[in-house]
Amino acid sequence: MSTLIELEGITKVLKGQEQPRTILDGVGLTVNAGQSVAIVGRSGSGKSTLLSVIGLFDRPDSGSYRLDGQEIAKLPERRAAKLRSSHFGFVFQRFFLLKHLTASQNVAMALVNGQGWLPRRQRRSRVMEALDQVGIAHLAKSRPAKMSGGEQQRVAIARALVRDPKVLLADEPTGALDIETGTLVIDALLSATERGCGLILVTHDRDHAARMCRTHDLVDGVLTERVAAR
Numbered sequence: 332m333s334t335l336i337e338l339e340g341i342t343k344v345l346k347g348q349e350q351p352r353t354i355l356d357g358v359g360l361t362v363n364a365g366q367s368v369a370i371v372g373r374s375g376s377g378k379s380t381l382l383s384v385i386g387l388f389d390r391p392d393s394g395s396y397r398l399d400g401q402e403i404a405k406l407p408e409r410r411a412a413k414l415r416s417s418h419f420g421f422v423f424q425r426f427f428l429l430k431h432l433t434a435s436q437n438v439a440m441a442l443v444n445g446q447g448w449l450p451r452r453q454r455r456s457r458v459m460e461a462l463d464q465v466g467i468a469h470l471a472k473s474r475p476a477k478m479s480g481g482e483q484q485r486v487a488i489a490r491a492l493v494r495d496p497k498v499l500l501a502d503e504p505t506g507a508l509d510i511e512t513g514t515l516v517i518d519a520l521l522s523a524t525e526r527g528c529g530l531i532l533v534t535h536d537r538d539h540a541a542r543m544c545r546t547h548d549l550v551d552g553v554l555t556e557r558v559a560a561r
């Protein structure tokens with residue numbers, strides 16, 4: 332299985348305060364194609380900061396970050412932005428859907444922004460494939476106000492998947508959902524890994540974390556792989 336993400340000794344320090352604060356402290360993490368990884372940690376432990384570094388919204392202060400074998404820890408923003416849109420899909424706790432657009436129009440927006448206008452028929456088939464993958468093709472013409480929270484989150488996942496990302500980064504995607512609905516959302520995220528996508532899931536939910544290939548604990552910026560109890 333090909334290695335998508337390799338972090339080694341990643342450090343992030345918050346400056347501009349009385350005392351600099353280390354938010355990520357020598358983080359190492361490897362994610363292969365088709366693998367799912369849970370990141371678990373208390374509030375303020377640095378989980379979102381880690382996802383920001385992995386998703387190239389933020390750069391580490393030191394350490395090595397290889398994406399698809401290419402060292403990118405110090406990449407200038409313009410090149411980072413390109414890699415961000417070609418390699419990553421993002422899912423957040425809030426769905427960030429546009430209320431006046433239907434599910435399929437919301438998903439299609441990701442194609443317009445990322446790759447210019449695709450021919451209409453091609454656009455439509457990719458949008459429908461993404462909605463189908465997360466089990467809500469029948470809601471293509473519905474607007475967010477008519478959908479449940481879990482359905483809206485699955486539209487957001489389809490929007491992340493439609494550009495065929497190599498890695499999905501999901502930050503508390505079930506945080507606003509009940510247990511049953513959250514399980515459907517995790518199903519949708521895991522279905523992407525069956526097609527070779529890597530998945531990094533930040534979650535507080537032990538059951539959701541247990542469904543991933545591995546769980547890593549982040550404690551005060553230090554990431555440790557949890558060894559499964561035998």
Ligand SMILES: Nc1ncnc2c1ncn2[C@@H]1O[C@H](COP(=O)(O)OP(=O)(O)OP(=O)(O)O)[C@@H](O)[C@H]1O
Binds near residue numbers: 345354381
């Ligand atoms: N831009 C910033 N300015 C000041 N402090 C920041 C900034 N970004 C992050 N922090 C601090 O860094 C620490 C880690 O934040 P981060 O959001 O990564 O934690 P988290 O584990 O995702 O927390 P939560 O589960 O509450 O979302 C926190 O103490 C936060 O207050």
